[in-house]
Amino acid sequence: MTGQPLTAIGFDADDTLWQNEQFFRLTEKRFAELLADHGAHDIIAKHLLEAERRNLAIYGFGIKGFTLSMIETAIEVTAGQAPASVIQEILLAGREMLHHPVETLPQVPETLERLAGQYRLILITKGDLFDQERKLAQSGLGDFFHAIEIVSGKNPETYGRIFARHGDGPLSAMMVGNSLKSDILPALKAGSWGVFVPHDLTWVLEHDEEPVDDPRFRKLTTIGELPELIGKL
Structure with missing residues (x-):
């Protein structure tokens, strides 16, 4: 990996880790x-x-x-x-x-388990506090994360603040998610890597153009490809 080494990885929750x-x-x-x-x-x-x-x-x-x-x-x-x-x-x-049961997406637990010992994993999700806490608890994924951040919105300042608090700053961090608008574009603007993992049913208000010319943008088919991608950076 060129530049600062990767030390922290942020993960979106809804439609990245579980169905929503x-x-x-x-x-x-x-x-x-x-x-x-x-x-x-x-x-x-x-x-x-x-x-x-x-x-x-x-x-x-x-x-x-x-x-x-x-x-x-x-x-x-x-x-x-x-x-x-x-x-x-x-x-x-x-x-x-x-009250709907949480349905974890394929390859999520295995991927988090592989990465948790090497990087600080941070759950960064927006939405209702009680509902997001409920889904995280039911998912059984909570122990993989170094920190949990439930925010009202996602913008470059949000990512800069979170990655400075729980990591070594945005330049040494990566954000993984299914929303170009909320997960990828603002994380890239903050200076982080942005890894787009599309979901077939992503809400229309979360759509945007793929920043294909950004050197820190990557796109995967499944979250299970993430460890191999990181190894190649």
């Missing part, structure tokens, strides 16, 4: 079916996405904000006539999401 977006998609389908008399699935989904986009700065990321956005959308598309039974179903759907 698929449960949002299933709930969105259920939500659209509840409102089928007021529009086709794609129309309801479009209204919901607009509500989520508006509400990110207010509610942040996670299931609770998603649930509130569904309620707002139901009121909007029914012109304020959404029955209490629909609101009740939305609340039930959100509650079920908060």
Whole structure:
């Protein structure tokens, strides 16, 4: 590896270490079916996405904000006539999401185990504090991490601060995740390596252009390829 040696690796959580977006998609389908008399699935989904986009700065990321956005959308598309039974179903759907078992993605435990003895591993995730703590506990992955950081948002300053606190600074760190917008681009801007591991269901608001010309950008097919990639840097 040229330059400063790698000493710390940050990992995103949702859809990098365990499944997440698929449960949002299933709930969105259920939500659209509840409102089928007021529009086709794609129309309801479009209204919901607009509500989520508006509400990110207010509610942040996670299931609770998603649930509130569904309620707002139901009121909007029914012109304020959404029955209490629909609101009740939305609340039930959100509650079920908060209790859904964690499904760890393939090759994740083995990869973390291989790397944990060589580098300081840091979980860097955004979203609701209680829900992220629940998922980490259920995943059984907590012991692999030197530090856990649950943040309200991810930007270059966030990565610079975390990698300085738990490592030797961003130049000696790497961020691994499925979101170009949140995991990769701001980590690269902070001076870290950025390793993109795509997930088929990454939320549309996390999409961005791949920074293919950045010398510290890498893309993998699976997280299991990470140790070999690091060995080649």
